[in-house]
Amino acid sequence: MKTFLTTSLAVLLLISGFLTGCSKTQSAAPSKENHMLIYGTEFDADKINPILDTTSVDEMIFRGLMRFDENNKPQKDLALSYDVSNDGLVYDFKLREGVKFHDGKELKAEDVVFTVNSILDDNVASKVRSEFEEIHSIKAVNDYAVQITLKHPFPPILDKLTIGIVPKHMFNGQDINTADFNQQPIGTGPYKLEKWEKGKSITLKAFEDYHKKAANIKTVIFKILSDSTIRALQLETGEIDLAYLEPSQIAKLKKSETINIFEVPTADYRAMMYNMTKDVWQDVSVRKAFNYAIDRKNVVDGILKGNGIEAYSPLQMNSFNYEDVEKYEYDLEKAEQLLDQVGWVKGSDGVREKEGKKLAFTITAPSSDEVRVNLAHYLVSAFKKIGADVKVDALDWSVIKIEETDAFLMGWGSPFDADHHTFSIFHSSQTGKNNYNAYSNAQIDELLFKGRTTVDEEQRKQIYQAFQVALSEDPSYNFIAYIPAVFGVNKKFAGMKERTLGHHGAGFLWNLEEWTIRE
Incomplete structure (x- = not known):
């Protein structure tokens, strides 16, 4: 009897151990419920509808x-x-x-x-109509x-x-601008909208009937975190899996044992927009003077921690880039000469005046963007050297009206065809749309139209080179630097395919449906 009980107990223990081992094996492999990625993103959306505008979730929902x-x-x-x-x-x-x-x-x-x-x-109030x-x-x-x-x-x-x-069929005669679809979008993409809590998160679920292979990661949550410091902290603690990083955060997170750092090339530039509706910017010599007043190398080495390159053109990262344009290398003497020549004279307080008006304006920047705010403060000190009284207004995106600012710290750039983010920004017909500063130049209008309607590749190249020359001679923006996109991603994710990205890292998730989670 004792032998039977001992043997029976051994068998039970063996079975128990076997079942426990099975349980451990099963829990080690991520279940579908655990196939989740949480992306800490700065922006929420007002509407999700590609007819009206582009958003960060478009590539997942639509095709x-x-x-x-x-x-x-x-x-x-x-x-x-x-x-x-x-x-x-x-x-x-x-x-x-x-x-x-x-x-x-x-x-x-x-x-x-x-x-x-x-x-x-x-x-229809489409922001992509010009395309x-x-x-x-x-x-x-x-x-x-x-x-x-x-x-x-x-x-x-x-x-x-x-x-x-x-x-x-989802619109049924509704006004597209206000249709229910804008809050409950439906597409043919690899992910479908499951839940949208405004200001908090957007939850997507894999679409199992996607016309290609269904996504491996079954749930993607865009967690709205406007503060870059909070995004970096939550990435470090594992509360989120993915975030766009600011230059000041990279060095620390590179030391993390749980995070991979992806430094991806972009066509993403930062520039100070001259608002052409303001009197101070009417004289091209004044705009040129402010272009010469920036030490771009110092910006890249200091504010950007070496992560960037000096900018001189909106097509600098395009195959049609033209290097033989005025790059506005740092030259305070030239800047001051230009201002002297057009009658801006320094007063006793060091601030220039003309016809009783001070050379004074405000640079507006989004408060949630560390780089833009730091650039704005740098520009204050840089422009003071040439006799300008400049202030910074760091505001929340919700209250910024770019077209009403004196000057704005702009972020633009496209890795696609040269027409993209040039025609819609610099052509006078786009004033009130993406041409926020009401810039108008008849020569540039003609070149941009020719550029988008000319077939021959070599002719297009020459046209866009001429555009870059014309823009450098009549600057609409003060180009400062191109910034690579740096993302921190939890090491459990794999399958990313890098490509040159657009503004603020747009496109990093372009093949998200192919990403996997390591077991």
């Missing part, structure tokens, strides 16, 4: 006819194929069949037509074929057609 690859070149996505007429004016697209929106309805040609026509509709203005017409040939006819040849058209397609 377009085309999609940018790791080289920032547009490749077919919802489009199965396309043909272009010999004159470059007609594009015929064949759509993939069986692609589903998040509500289960199939994507059809009418959805593509609705999306593009809505962007071009005068009654599509060369489209003359778009029509559905059948359920899976779309034809686009252009006003002029338009080489950037495939770039533009990366815009997310929205489902026509």
